[in-house]
Amino acid sequence: MEIDRNGQVLELQIYAADAQASIRRWADHVADALTLVYGHWPRDRWRMRVYTIGTADARELDSSRDVIPWAQVNRGTVDTVTFYVLAGASTEQLNANWTGYHELAHLLIPYRGWGDMWFSEGLASYYQNLLQVRAGQLSEQQMWQKLYEGFERGLADTAFDGIPLSRVSRNLRQNGGYMRVYWSGVRYFLDIDHRLRQESGGAQSLDTSLTDLNACCADKSMSVPQMVERLDALTSTTVFSAEYQRYRSSTTLPDYRALFASLGLIILDGKIELADNTPGARLRSGFAIAP
Known part of the structure; x- marks a missing residue:
């Protein structure tokens, strides 16, 4: 799906049959947070990919568990941030996790991984x-x-x-x-x-x-x-x-x-x-x- 913000486009790809709604709400939240530096997204078109892994029972998730155990940023023609989140994690648990904000913040500079x-x-x-x-x-x-x-x-x-x-x-x-x-x-x-x-x-x-x-x-x-x-x-x-x-x-x-x-x-x-x-x-x- 594509999310349009004043002519800028986020390509949101969710690979989770049972968690589309909660992940979509979280993606909206962290993507909106990214605009709170210079008022808009860093690129006119960018991409988030979200995969679910592990447990499918939200009751098994407690506050000590990292509900986003892995993520990475790939910079290119279309900057892409890929997340792996625990199945069953609620929007509130995802919003409270630091990883989403951290990974998206990498997009604030045009750095391509050359040292430092x-x-x-x-x-x-x-x-x-x-x-x-x-x-x-x-x-x-x-x-x-x-x-x-x-x-x-x-x-x-x-x-x-x-x-x-x-x-x-x-x-x-x-x-x-x-x-x-x-x-x-x-x-x-x-x-x-x-x-x-x-x-x-x-x-x-x-x-x-x-x-x-x-x-x-x-x-x-x-x-x-x-x-x-x-x-x-x-x-x-x-x-x-x-x-x-x-x-x-x-x-x-x-x-x-x-x-x-x-x-x-x-x-x-x-x-x-x-x-x-x-x-x-x-x-x-x-x-x-x-x-």
């Missing part, structure tokens, strides 16, 4: 949280809680401390280090987003930067250095390239706590509290709101 996995996976991991709060799936507090917990997992992944992030990222599939690689990428994009918002008085953000990148380059195949160079030009800054060089040469995950404190985020016994009477609170609230 920390950059592409960091962007998808960062936006999976922003998309969920913007789509009403998480509260603002829950979003920052998830970011906090992710950074803590990244800091705990110390096996390759002392080795530059670029090398750990390059050897990720052979050697591991997933938490450090992914959450170093999230830290990079949070840092960029914060600096753009702060230094421009809210006129610029990661959202606006990616919107401009999409407008010029959605149909291109770009490496990370090419995207970084273009993003600097689009924002009339050097923030993307300067931080890119700093992060790729980093030998540990940069700490996040000072940045959290500047945004009025208080950490108490592993829980995030939002301080609304601080200078950074207004800036912080912008992250959760679609531009």
